Amino acid sequence: MNVRTLCLSILFEGEATGYEIRRKCVEGECAYFIEASFGSIYPALNKLEQEGLVTSRTQQQSGKPAKKVYSITDAGRAAFADELAAPLGEDVFRSPFLLFARYAHILPRELVETRAAEQLDKLVQDRKKLDNVAAEHGSKAGDTWVLNYGRAIMELAERHMRAHMHELITMARAEPNKDAAE
C-alpha cells in the first residue's frame, strides 16, 4: 500500500486537499494505520491528476493561502477498485521496542523502566485515538469493522503490557551504571 493508493482511498470518501490528506494520516489516523508526509503526498496527487484519476480546483480563501481541492474521477474509482482486487501485500509489523525488550538483560534497569512506561503510554494513546475516531466518525460498516479489529488488538496489547512489563524490568541489569557501552 503506497501513498498513491492511500490518496485514492481518501478521495474515494470525498474531496480533500493534500494538506487534509496528510492530517488524516497523522492525526485522524485512518484506522488502517498508514503515515505519509507532504513530500510524498503532493507528488502523488500531481501524478494522479496527470493520469486523469483525480481532478482539482483551486479555491481561494480569505486570510488563508489558496488550496487545491482534489476529487476522484470515475477512472480513479475504477483504478482504486482494481488495486483492491489485486493480490494484497503482506501485513507488516515492525517494533523497535520488541528488539529493545529482547535485550533487556544487557540494559540498565532505569532505561528499561523508562522505555516500558513510554511504550505503555503509546499503546494507551493509540487506543484512545481509535476510540475517538470510532466515536466522531459516523462511519460506514467497513470502517467500523476495521476500527473494531484495531481496537481489539490495541486493548490486548495494552493489557498484556500492563501485566508483564514488570517481568521485563526485573530482567534488566540491576547495577546502577557502569555504562556497558563505553
Added chain:
Amino acid sequence: MNVRTLCLSILFEGEATGYEIRRKCVEGECAYFIEASFGSIYPALNKLEQEGLVTSRTQQQSGKPAKKVYSITDAGRAAFADELAAPLGEDVFRSPFLLFARYAHILPRELVETRAAEQLDKLVQDRKKLDNVAAEHGSKAGDTWVLNYGRAIMELAERHMRAHMHELITMARAEPNKDAAE
C-alpha cells in the same frame, strides 16, 4: 530499526554468515518481526566490518561454496548497546488487508471471501511459526517475553478474525459480477 542493527543483534547472539542472517529473518522469524534481503544484508556486513564492529573469517567447505563467518567485536557490542539506549523509533503496523476490508462494500463477495480466508490462514501460519520458535529455541528470558507478547497478539488476531470475518463477507457486493472496475 535498520538492517545494520538487525545484523548486530543477530551477531550479538553468536557467529553467523550473511546467508544465515537472512534465513533467520525470513524463516526463523526473529520474533521481533523484521525482514531483510541479501541486497541489504551483504553491504551492511561489509560496512560493519570496515567500521570494526564485526570481523570475518572465510571458511572453506567441501562441496559447498566458501562462506564468510562474521563475529561481533567488543566495539560492535558497545555500538549495539548504544543503539538500544538511544530513543526508540515508532512501532509500525501497516495492513493492506485492513485497507481492503474497509472497502468490502464495493468489492465482489467472492473476492472478500477469498481474501478473508487467506488472511486467516496467514494469521494461523504466523502464530504456528512463533509457537515453533518458542518450542525449538531454548531461548533466554528476553526472547521468551517477546515471543509471548507476539503470540498473545497473534492468538487474539486469529480469534477475532475467525469470529468476525463473516460480517465482512456480508458487507460485500452480493451481485455475481458486473465488474465495477471496467
Added chain:
DNA sequence: ACTTGCATGTAAGTGGTTACATGATTGG
C-alpha cells in the same frame, strides 16, 4: 517579536528491494 496553523511544492538523501551475475553440489 515569535510561534503556530494553513497551504503548496521541490531537491537531496536514505534505506531499502529486485534482478542480475557467478558457481559448485546434490537430489529428483
Added chain:
DNA sequence: CCAATCATGTAACCACTTACATGCAAGT
C-alpha cells in the same frame, strides 16, 4: 537435465523522508 540449496556480491531502481523554500494571518 533441471531445480534447489548453499553462498556472495553488485547495480539499477523505488518509495518515501527530511529539509528547504515561500508566504500570509492569527494568536501569545
